Amino acid sequence: MTSRDAHAAAPRCTFIPPWLAERVDGPEAVARDEAVRRLRSLRGLEARAVTAEGVSAREVAAPDWTVHDAGSSTSLPGAPVRRPGDPATGDVAVDEAAVGIEATLRMFLEDLARDSHDGAGAMVSLTVHYGSGYNNAFWDGTQLVFGDGDGRVFERFTKPVDVLAHEFAHAVIEHTADLIYRGQPGALNESVADVFASCLKQRLLGQDAAEGDWLIGEGLFRPTVRARALRDMAAPGTAYDDPEVGADPQVGHMDDYVETTADNGGVHLNSGIPNKAFHLAALAVGGRAIEGAGRIWYDALVGGDVPPGASFATFAAATVGAAGEHADAVREAWGQVGVEPRSGPRSEHGSGTAPRRRLRVERSGGFAGLSEVAEVDLDDAGLGPLVAQAVAPPVPTGVRVRPDMFVYTFTVEGREPVQVPEHLLTDSQARLVQEVLRRSTEA
Structure with missing residues (x-):
């Protein structure tokens, strides 16, 4: 079983919106009263910058957390490298994640009386150095995950402390209203x-x-x-x-x-x-x-x-x-902003049908919300066998799209679009994405 297959069961929530991914990534490419009282004395975290590297670290009693290092791989969670009470490691991303999660947990505990994302003191697991030049951060239902950025358009995703708070908040939302991600x-x-x-x-x-x-x-x-x-x-x-x-x-x-x-x-x-x-x-x-x-x-x-x-x-x-x-x-x-408050269960999920000309591959979602779209002519591209392997299977039912997750949509003329969250891409689908985007870039 590959690391991709092993992790397929864990859904993700990602940070970059699709329209940024289109332009940036190219083809390679988130309490109990006793705990509150305990932490009241820790208020006054001094910070003179909004980046995690500018936040002063202080010890936080609870809940527990662990920062892992994926070592530029996509295997989660990676090796544990820092826990509460540990000194700074000298790895900027590791230390930013540690300081950021302490500050985030402190805010939820002190100001909202919420003990971790589940409200019951769950241990928080974070992973840094995910992937190679990975332009995203996400919550996958278990893990807060942060890429290092490509160094060209994006810095590391642990740098702004609010990125970490954003992904942690997705976990809080999942454990409360559980808002559908559409x-x-x-x-x-x-x-x-x-x-x-x-x-x-x-x-x-x-x-x-x-x-x-x-x-x-x-x-x-x-x-x-x-x-x-x-x-x-x-x-x-x-x-x-x-x-x-x-x-x-x-x-x-x-x-x-x-x-x-x-x-x-x-x-x-x-x-x-x-x-x-x-x-x-x-x-x-x-x-x-x-x-x-x-x-x-x-x-x-x-x-x-x-x-x-x-x-x-x-x-x-x-x-x-x-x-x-x-x-x-x-x-x-x-x-x-044009919204009239109205009680009731009315849901707005959006609708529409993607174009069905040629073979269309679209990557959307992610923290930055950028989309990347490529189309190739199937008659000229010679991608038939790969398309059959990647797109023929029916869309899985009950698949949950997590916040900030990259989502891939495959559209072939005469077929319904197949939409697959990043973490559920099969090897064939991943190869198809790479090939289509490469050919589109070279065209």
């Missing part, structure tokens, strides 16, 4: 992860909501890329504009909602709408974001009024219901 519930999944990521960043910098910059993934792009960050919660669609990676395509109002089959129904594109709503709510509520609007969003998440298929309107209603004296302010924040 369409509007998927965009909510992405947005709530950004909410807690921004809350952590502001907490480390000692900022209140009005002082925060509301940038997600600041420092993730290399200095040569014209970008402030990966996303801007205060101004969706303005985080970057670069000749190579393109312009930030996020939207911030329902008037601009994107209907698409890529990126799991536009989860990274449309998450800008609830992101902007949270930013507005946090300013209106005031104070530290995690103690104000962040607490409201968390109470909504765990309060039982957010079903897995929640629409924006359903989630908005849950936040208004959890807002108490701030209900009007929260309702107004949602109204400013």
